[in-house]
Every structure is written in structure tokens, then in C-alpha cells.
Amino acid sequence: MLRHRLAALFEPRSLLVLASRPVPVVLHPPRILQNAITVVDVQAGTPMALPERLNGLEADERPDLALLCLPSARLPEALKAMQAYRPRALLLLTSDVPPADPAADLVLCQNWARQNGCLLVGPRAFGVQRPGMGLNLTHMPELAQAGRVALVSQSGSIAAAVLDWAADIGLGFSAVISPGDDADARLADILDYLATDPATDSIVLHLENAASPRELTSALRAAAGVKPVVVLKSGRAQQGPDSSQDAIFNALMRRVGAVRVPYFVQLFSAIKVLGYPHRPRGRRIALVSNGAGTSQLALDVMGANSAVFRADLSRMSILELTKLLEPGAEVNNPVITRAPLSAETLRKLINIVAVDRGVDGVLVLLTPDPLTDMPALVQQLAQAASSTRKPVISCFMGDATMRPLRHLLDNVGTPAFRTPESAANAFGVLASYHYNQTLSQQMLPPEPLGKPPRLKEARLLLRSARMQGRQSLLPEEIARLFSCFHIPIDAFSKVKLDGQGTEAIAMAIRVHRDPELGSYINFGSGGRQAISANDRAVELPPLNGFLARQLVERSAVWRKILSRQMSVVVSDSLQEALERVSDLVCELPEVESLVIDPLHATDTQLLARSVQVVLSSSESSELPEASGYRHLAIHPYPHNLVQTKTFQDGTSWMMRPIRPEDAEALQDFVRDLSDETRYMRFVSMLRELTPRMLARYTRIDYDRELALVATVQVPNPAHRGYMHEQIIGFAHYLRNADGRGAEYALVISDQWQRRKLGQQLMKGLIEAAQSQGLSYIDGVVLSTNRAMLALMAHLGFQNDADQDDPALRRVWLDLGEPPAAGKR
Known part of the structure; x- marks a missing residue:
């Protein structure tokens, strides 16, 4: 299985360290590298001497990662010394001696990395942490706690601040990276890696500038399609008061399915709430409070122009709340009780508002009350949040007595916040995520409106x-x-x-x-x-x-x-x-x-x-x-790939890129396959695609991948015999982890086989892959699938044995140099 090109950085199997001062990874080596770390202590005024063989490696084996923490003056010497090892990745941490010419250091390192086929991170990088692996490739003395959120920041100072804050509240991370002077490890590459990282459930990105907007847009859309992504972008002050760029960036985040937060304090709310399993299906929030002041503070940041607003409760809910609460309690949302609140009353309160069809989420706002058993309320909230299908978020306002209660809820995966504003903003993150995901799934558009333009x-x-x-x-x-x-x-x-x-x-x-x-x-x-x-x-x-x-x-x-x-x-x-x-x-x-x-x-x-x-x-x-529509941030539907074709018997068919609304037709196509064809394609007896697979095959980012379908017009018995489009063939390629090639998939409906349909679909895929700058296309085929192997041979594919499974063959095609117009 191909490793992602960033695997050498995020999960190195061997490490070479050249440092003039102690670094955490040497002081506290992770278990995964105990026998594969080579440390060279570089002292001032002494020559740099590297061993002939690195720990844990054969004589001619390349190390995964080299970490340098050296004064700028010693960089040329260190790079020359490492020439014989050619590490797959090079990480340059910030030195305690400021460089005289940072630009010259960057050019030097870029040239060296390019000549040696090495991934470069830095110079002046904050570094990488992988808490779950015990890996601390930064200057931070303490490794962050392990968690499921990945933090990516273009600012090392912001990354350090977030880690310090997270340590205080016990929040963990799956990965932390700030690449510094971004020479080769681009944000798009990092997002691609984290999108497929099994240790990461969600991603937080701090962005200062987008050097390659189309590339970043494509990577964000791919990542946000499978995991929640929250973006904090700074730099609004430099744009001027009349600039539209902030609104444009917000529009872009909506379209890629990510959530943008405007302020640093909201980033904390987003990080806390991202791990929450429940997502609101709308923007209507019910507020439950033991005082009027807290609910008003929350309402001040909610409204029609905000991500969430106050829900209107049904008459039935108001009647039940009136019966439950003391006389004089407010029951029209916000629901406010001034009597001491018991755990049982809180449970009933949450149940009443959560089942209301006009409510999408519940916000519980509590202040210290000496007449209330607050720990009992915490236990009840934890149970309600796990059993209620709608999200329940809380605010325990205060610090001395309330802070430990918030930690209790945080530890069981139920977000609890310090202020009503931050709790309401957290709900806004969840609601915006759902709304933006809806926008990101829109077709782009599939075909010209009515009459095509002249x-x-x-x-x-x-x-x-x-x-x-x-x-x-x-x-x-x-x-x-x-x-x-x-x-x-x-x-x-x-x-x-x-x-x-x-x-x-x-x-x-x-x-x-x-x-x-x-x-x-x-x-x-x-x-x-x-x-x-x-x-x-x-x-x-x-x-x-x-x-x-x-x-x-x-x-x-x-x-x-x-x-x-x-x-x-x-x-x-x-x-x-x-x-x-x-x-x-x-x-x-x-x-x-x-x-x-x-x-x-x-x-x-x-x-x-x-x-x-x-x-x-x-x-x-x-x-x-x-x-490639370079004047746009989002690649439109590729009309130029829509082609009307004819079989030898005169039957007309169409080859076109797939669209999101093809999901149902694609599912019908898979269900109608014979057991043999289905097994040959999926190497299993899978009878239909899962919802995730359907979304993956139909929500295509046309800038980086492609899925082609072959369709014919057939009578539809369910609609009085009117003609409708039926999928009879499907071909798809998805970029490989190395970023250079793509893996293809091809399946043809049983009754439409042996008509050269697969050949034409594959030719369409190959041409598209070349135009997108890929250097090869490959696939895995059962060795018993003689028809597919023959087709691939006819198209010029090479046929190799699979090293891991003798029942499989790897077929691949060298695409050569892509056309100039298609280079990215």
C-alpha cells in the first residue's frame, strides 16, 4: 500500500537529529522510534561528524525524517553532511540564533530538498506533534494530550497559544503542525493527509494567507466532505474597511463545506464542539436557564442574521413547561426558572424542549446556586446529552466552583462553556457546518440552463x-x-x-x-x-x-x-x-x-x-x-467532457462526468449487477453502496479527480413509460497518497458488456488524468478477471503481480508528460 508523501513527517519510522541545543524528541524519545533515532550533538566551533550508519537502518536505506535545529551559519555544513543519507523529509525548527538572511536560508534549503527528492518543512518551523504516538517534534517542552482534533496553523505563536490553552482544560489533539516558511509541505498536502488519517476526526485550520487558492479550495472541499473543518482566517485589518475579500472568503468556506470563525476566542469553542457526535439539522435553539441574565447574553449573539436563533416553542411544549415549573417561571423560550433546580426537573425540561419539532438544539445556561446540587445537574446533563438525538450544549458561568463542573462534562465528551456567548457561538459552529455541507453538495451546475449559450x-x-x-x-x-x-x-x-x-x-x-x-x-x-x-x-x-x-x-x-x-x-x-x-x-x-x-x-x-x-x-x-477555469476558485461542471456516442448497432449513449443527483441512479446500477460482476469490481458480495460510498463517488471535485458514467435513455415503468436516464457504465479515478498518480475503478452493466464501452470510458479517464497533471494511473484487478486484464493490456497498461496478494494483479499506465495546458 502506498504511503502518503507526508507519512515520513507525521509517522516517521526513522529519525536523524542534528541540534545545537536539547530538543524534546531527544529528551523524551517515543516508543515507535526507540531503536531508530540517531542524534548528532552540534557544538559551536566543532566539526559536524555524522555516523556511517544510522540507527535502525541498513547501509543504503533512506531515513524517513531529519530534524535540524541549528544556527543559520551551520545550515550549509549540515545539508552537505546529510547528502549521503537523503532523508525523505526535512524539518527545520526555529533556532535560538536569529538568521542574518532568512530568505537566503529558504532558497538554500529549497534547492537542497529539490535536488535530493526531500519534503521540506521550514525553515523557522514550529514543528509537528503526534500525541497518540508520543512524538514531539517541536520546542514545546510538553507533549499535548491525545485527542481526535488536528490543529494546523500558519503561525507558530498561535499554535503554541492553543496548546497552552488546551493543556489547561485537558483538550487533546491527534496532530499539531505549523510548517513555518512553507517551502514544500503545502497546506493542501497537509489537509489531504489529515482527511485520511484514522486518528483524526476533525480539523482546525488557522490561515493567514492562501498562496494557492484553487489548490487550497480543492483540498478543503475534499477534507470537509469527510470530516468537520473549522477555519480561523486573520488579516482582515490589512484589507481595509471597504474590502469585500472577507465576505468572499466566507462564501468560499460555505461552498467547500467548512466553517469559518472570525475571532480567536471562537476557535476554542469550535475545537471543543467539533468532537460532539450530534449535529443540529437547523438553526432553531431552545434556551434553558436558572436566571434571566445569562439567557439574554446568549440571545445577544443570536438572531436572524446569525448562524442560530431563538426557536418558537409549540403550544404543547409551553403547556407542559407551565405544569412542570413554579408559578411565574418563563416558558416561551428562553425557559427560565428561578427556583432551585433539581436533576429530575432538568431532565424533564430537556426532554420537553428536545422533542419539540421547532427545536434543533438545546442550550442549557447555569450559574452558581447554593441551593442546588450542581454536581447532580452535571450528571444529568451528561446523560441527557448522550441519549437525546439533538445536540445539548451547556454553559456553567463562573470559575471557582463552576470550572471543575465544566471539566467533568468535557471529560465525558459533552461540551461545556464558560460564557453564554461562547456556548451560543459553539452552536453556531455546528449549525453552520450542516448548512455549509448542504451548499458544498450542490452540483456545479450539471448542464446549461434550457438553451445553451451561444x-x-x-x-x-x-x-x-x-x-x-x-x-x-x-x-x-x-x-x-x-x-x-x-x-x-x-x-x-x-x-x-x-x-x-x-x-x-x-x-x-x-x-x-x-x-x-x-x-x-x-x-x-x-x-x-x-x-x-x-x-x-x-x-x-x-x-x-x-x-x-x-x-x-x-x-x-x-x-x-x-x-x-x-x-x-x-x-x-x-x-x-x-x-x-x-x-x-x-x-x-x-x-x-x-x-x-x-x-x-x-x-x-x-x-x-x-x-x-x-x-x-x-x-x-x-x-x-x-x-482549468483558473479565474474561478471552484471548478465548474466540465461540460467539455459530455459526449454523445453511438454503439455499433446504432444505439445512442452518453458519456459524461457524474453529478451529485446521480446517487440514486448509481445505487440502482450497482444493485442490478450480477454477483460475478459485483465481485469482480468490489472483491466482495457487496449488494449496494453505503451512503458514504455514494457520496464519495458522486460528490466529485472536478479539479482533482473524475468519475465518468455511461447512460442511455430507457422507458421508466414507474412513470408511465416516460424515458429516463439509466447508468450502464461507471469509471472513476481517485488520487493516490503519493500525489503523483491515481487509482482507477471500472464496472460495466452485465447486459451492456462486450460493446467496447469499458474501453471508451477508460480512454476518457486517461485523457482527464493527463490534463490534471498525473504521471500514472493504476488499479488492482483479480487475476481471474481475464476480460479486465485483456482490456487493460489493449490500452497499453503494464501488468504486475501484487506483492501482498497473489490473487490480485496491479495494472498501471505511465501517462508521460501532461499537455502544457493541463499542467497545474
Whole structure:
């Protein structure tokens, strides 16, 4: 089995240490490296002498990891001395002597690592901790407790602060890393490793800058698809008060399925709550408290514009609470009792509000009460949190007597917080995670809306404007451009408005480009009478109907006015207009900005009084589908891979990339396979795909992997014989742990075999893998699967014996140098 390229860093099997001062891994060597650590004590003024053979290794065997903690002046000598060993990874911890020229050190180490095929972390790295393995490759004297949360930080100081705080409350980690001057161990690589790390259940990322936004976006989406990911991004002060980048970054986090927290204090709440097994299915929270003040503090950070808000309890719940609590208690949410609270009363309280259909989670807020048995309440909360299907989070406000109670709950996996605000924010993390996961599963979009755009005509129009020396389109050119993309807006309309109702409200659709995160779309109020200068809800293309609708509904102008006044017909037109504008942005990377302002709505149509389209300063030499849509943070659905084909008997079929809504059809496809075909593909008698497998095969990040399906149109007996699409073949590749190649999977429906379908699907996969810069594609095939082995041989694959299982064969194909347009 291939090791991930970062395994040498996170789980080294051998270690070489060159240090001028004691480092924790030498003072407290982990059991996994007891006989495989070689330590060289580098003293000032003495030559650097390395042994001929490293501990635990054969003479010609490469060590997994070399750790250097040396003054800058001795780096060249150390790198030269290590030339004979060529470690797989090199970690350079911060030295106690500041370097005279940090940039020169970085270039030196980069060149050495490149020449020796070595993964570089640092210089000036904080390092790595793997508490579950006892591995402390940092300067921190104490190893963090073992846990299930991984911490990744671009700042060593932030990582140190989080570890110190976690030690105080007994919070553990599966891994901690801060790579420092990020030369080779990129954040995307680290996220890829942690996404498949069995010791990690969730990931916390502190981000200062995104050097490669598309690469980071792809890795975040892949990681967040299988584990909760929380991101703290700093740097808002440098963006300026009028910058939209913060809103754009928030939009990106929604689309990749991660949760963004804006403040450092909220990062702690996120870390504590990530391990909680229950996730709210919505934003409606019931508050239970033994005093009015605490609940009000929580409500101050909740509301319609926040991640969570106060739930409306049903009449039945209010009636039951009235019977349960003392006269004068508040029962309309927040539920407030001022009488001494018993464990039994608390149990009944939680049960009543938790079963209410209008409640998605329960927040219990308690302050010290000398008349209450507080430890008994803790025990009851722990039981309720484990038995209730909805999340139950608590706040024990105070320190002297309440702090030990919080620790008791933390130790049994029930999040307890110090302040009402932090507890409410923790609920916001859980709710945002569920909402963002819904957005991340949206198709991107699968196919053109209704009529496909007239792309050739639109591109000629832009070229004509450039040839005339213009970057701004004329009104007649904009009208033609809108026509090419079938945008349902009457541009430069001369229709008179009566100035009443919806017509009096000016809206705006704006498209701009961020230098780091690419093109983005915002919708909000427009014109000189805008209800708010900040009413600009932001979303990233590509959009589908659901995402376009969410964009509109996040705006203040929708919540305050349009939701009550706009007709259904025009509301649908607005949604379609946003989808088609998104299509325009995706397919025409030359469009730098597009502003429709003001935009008005009658009862039947959308009217634009002013539209401006500005082109970028330079013309793109490649079509966006050939360059990988580099002007976007999110790769759209690859329309260029959709192909209509014909079998030799004249039957028409289609080869296309899979879409999220294909999950049911893919499940039917697997269920209809014969036992023999199913066994040949899955090497088991698996009769259907698990929900996780379905999600993995249909939620594709088109920037890094691909799944192709072959489909035909057949009558559907369940719907009066109307034709519907049926999957008859499936081909998929997923990147291997080494980052250079991918493992393929191929299965063809029994009744459609021996028609060269598998050959055509595999050719499609191979071409896509080459365009994504992969150097090989491989797969494991049963040695008895002669048909598959013959097909692979026909396609030029090599056939090797599997070292671990003689019943399997490894077939692989060298993809050679990828086309220039496909290089990443």
C-alpha cells in the first residue's frame, strides 16, 4: 500500500537529529522510534561528524525524517553532511540564533530538498506533534494530550497559544503542525493527509494567507466532505474597511463545506464542539436557564442574521413547561426558572424542549446556586446529552466552583462553556457546518440552463471590442451578450415604471474579481436609494438554482422588502438571471466586471436601467475549459467532457462526468449487477453502496479527480413509460497518497458488456488524468478477471503481480508528460 508523501513527517519510522541545543524528541524519545533515532550533538566551533550508519537502518536505506535545529551559519555544513543519507523529509525548527538572511536560508534549503527528492518543512518551523504516538517534534517542552482534533496553523505563536490553552482544560489533539516558511509541505498536502488519517476526526485550520487558492479550495472541499473543518482566517485589518475579500472568503468556506470563525476566542469553542457526535439539522435553539441574565447574553449573539436563533416553542411544549415549573417561571423560550433546580426537573425540561419539532438544539445556561446540587445537574446533563438525538450544549458561568463542573462534562465528551456567548457561538459552529455541507453538495451546475449559450458569438463580440481598442462594451454589445446567454433581463429598458411596490425598489447584480479568490457575484439593493451600503450578499460561481436562491435570500433587501412584494414569476426570473450571469462569468474569463444597477422588477419582468461590462486588460489565449477555469476558485461542471456516442448497432449513449443527483441512479446500477460482476469490481458480495460510498463517488471535485458514467435513455415503468436516464457504465479515478498518480475503478452493466464501452470510458479517464497533471494511473484487478486484464493490456497498461496478494494483479499506465495546458 502506498504511503502518503507526508507519512515520513507525521509517522516517521526513522529519525536523524542534528541540534545545537536539547530538543524534546531527544529528551523524551517515543516508543515507535526507540531503536531508530540517531542524534548528532552540534557544538559551536566543532566539526559536524555524522555516523556511517544510522540507527535502525541498513547501509543504503533512506531515513524517513531529519530534524535540524541549528544556527543559520551551520545550515550549509549540515545539508552537505546529510547528502549521503537523503532523508525523505526535512524539518527545520526555529533556532535560538536569529538568521542574518532568512530568505537566503529558504532558497538554500529549497534547492537542497529539490535536488535530493526531500519534503521540506521550514525553515523557522514550529514543528509537528503526534500525541497518540508520543512524538514531539517541536520546542514545546510538553507533549499535548491525545485527542481526535488536528490543529494546523500558519503561525507558530498561535499554535503554541492553543496548546497552552488546551493543556489547561485537558483538550487533546491527534496532530499539531505549523510548517513555518512553507517551502514544500503545502497546506493542501497537509489537509489531504489529515482527511485520511484514522486518528483524526476533525480539523482546525488557522490561515493567514492562501498562496494557492484553487489548490487550497480543492483540498478543503475534499477534507470537509469527510470530516468537520473549522477555519480561523486573520488579516482582515490589512484589507481595509471597504474590502469585500472577507465576505468572499466566507462564501468560499460555505461552498467547500467548512466553517469559518472570525475571532480567536471562537476557535476554542469550535475545537471543543467539533468532537460532539450530534449535529443540529437547523438553526432553531431552545434556551434553558436558572436566571434571566445569562439567557439574554446568549440571545445577544443570536438572531436572524446569525448562524442560530431563538426557536418558537409549540403550544404543547409551553403547556407542559407551565405544569412542570413554579408559578411565574418563563416558558416561551428562553425557559427560565428561578427556583432551585433539581436533576429530575432538568431532565424533564430537556426532554420537553428536545422533542419539540421547532427545536434543533438545546442550550442549557447555569450559574452558581447554593441551593442546588450542581454536581447532580452535571450528571444529568451528561446523560441527557448522550441519549437525546439533538445536540445539548451547556454553559456553567463562573470559575471557582463552576470550572471543575465544566471539566467533568468535557471529560465525558459533552461540551461545556464558560460564557453564554461562547456556548451560543459553539452552536453556531455546528449549525453552520450542516448548512455549509448542504451548499458544498450542490452540483456545479450539471448542464446549461434550457438553451445553451451561444459561446462562439459571445467570444467574437468581446474580441471585436478589443480590436477596436475598448475594454468597455457598448450598450448594443451588452444587449447582444445578454441575448447570447439568454439572461432574462431587459437591459437598458425604456419601459416606464409607476414607482410603486416592487418597482420602486432598486436591486443590483455585481460581478467583480478578487486578485486571490477570483470572480465573485453579489446581489443586493442598488441605485441611489439603496437601503444599505453593506447589503451585498456574496456567492462564488458557478451557481445552480439552489445557490442562486440562497444568494438572494441572504440579502437585506430580500428579507425586508422583496420576499413580501416580488411576484413568484419575477422571483423565478431573478434566480434564473443569476444562474445565467454565473454561466457568463464561468465561460468568459475576459469579463473583469459586470454591474447591473439599478435593476427593477415589475409584476412580470426584470428591467435594467444601467449595465456596465468591463473586460480585463489582457486577452486570454486559452479557452477556460482548456486552462482549468483558473479565474474561478471552484471548478465548474466540465461540460467539455459530455459526449454523445453511438454503439455499433446504432444505439445512442452518453458519456459524461457524474453529478451529485446521480446517487440514486448509481445505487440502482450497482444493485442490478450480477454477483460475478459485483465481485469482480468490489472483491466482495457487496449488494449496494453505503451512503458514504455514494457520496464519495458522486460528490466529485472536478479539479482533482473524475468519475465518468455511461447512460442511455430507457422507458421508466414507474412513470408511465416516460424515458429516463439509466447508468450502464461507471469509471472513476481517485488520487493516490503519493500525489503523483491515481487509482482507477471500472464496472460495466452485465447486459451492456462486450460493446467496447469499458474501453471508451477508460480512454476518457486517461485523457482527464493527463490534463490534471498525473504521471500514472493504476488499479488492482483479480487475476481471474481475464476480460479486465485483456482490456487493460489493449490500452497499453503494464501488468504486475501484487506483492501482498497473489490473487490480485496491479495494472498501471505511465501517462508521460501532461499537455502544457493541463499542467497545474
